[in-house]
Amino acid sequence: MTSELVSVIIPTFNRAALLPEALESIFRQEWPALQAIVVDDGSTDHTRELVASYGSQVEYSWQPNQGPGAARNRGLELAHGSVIAFLDSDDLWLPQKLRVEMALLDQFPEAGAVFSDSEHWLNGKLVLPSRFVKANVRTSSGEPGYLLHDPPLWVHSSLVSTCCMTIRRSALARLTPPRFDDSRTVNEDWDLEVRLYYSCEIVICPQILAIIRRIDDNTRIGRAIPGMPMTLEQRRTRVGKHRNVLLRALELPELPASAARHVHAKLKEVTAVLESL
Secondary structure, X not given: OOOOOEEXXXXXXXXXXXXXXXXXXXXXXXXXXXXXXXXXXXXXXXXHHHHHOOHHHEEEEEEOOOOHHHHHHXXXXXXXXXXXXXXXXXXXXXXXXXXXXXXXXXXXXXXXXEEEEEEEEEOOEEEEOOHHHHHOOOOOOOOOEEOOOOOOHHHOOOOOOHHHEEEEHHHHHOOOOOOOOOOOOOOHHXXXXXXXXXXXXEEEEEEEEEEEEEOOOOOOOOOOOOOOOOOHHHHHHHHHHHHHHHHHHOOOXXXXXXXXXXXXXXXXXXXXXXXXX
């Protein structure tokens, strides 16, 4: 297995207190070739000074606040690696993550990406031991292998955490820019996920390789925190974004007719919910 350069893109907004833990989880990776990129999405805390303290270990880019999609797109412009990975500034990678995922890309050379499992914590309490179990993500053997597409589970929810998507640059290059829809403040990663499903093969790694942390620190204004009650406006936003993902999926020329039937059925259900709110 060759030591390909992996570019890791970390969008952040006012997370100077949490960012060091995320960065340290990158530096602890059992992989020798890494490019760490922090895109500061208009922070007003001491994020700039914090990142500067890491010197050449971390590349830094600042932009006016535009949302995580725009920040990740900026990171893609700066990335040099043949493989791209993402890490939100409040999440953590386990040390073996990249070694395991890169081995799978080597084992499955036709795959465009590896998606791995994650556990989710809310204010220091484990609330979801496995995202894949909740979403019923599986392979035919139960071992690492290609994602099953029938039925298309993604119509109900996103199947993978963004920090568990490790993608070949060549697979991203097949997607029409922008890779992350920067008009979306929620679900831009879900939209990317769906487009990947129908442009390349996805290998599923049914192993917990990341810790997703949600902390009520006032940086998710207007967005629901998983595990916490939603306001009516947050629910409208979430359902509306779900509807947008489905509508955009129907525009994909690669979408099979069998999947489109599932999308239309879910769209009808989601639209009815939205109209009732």
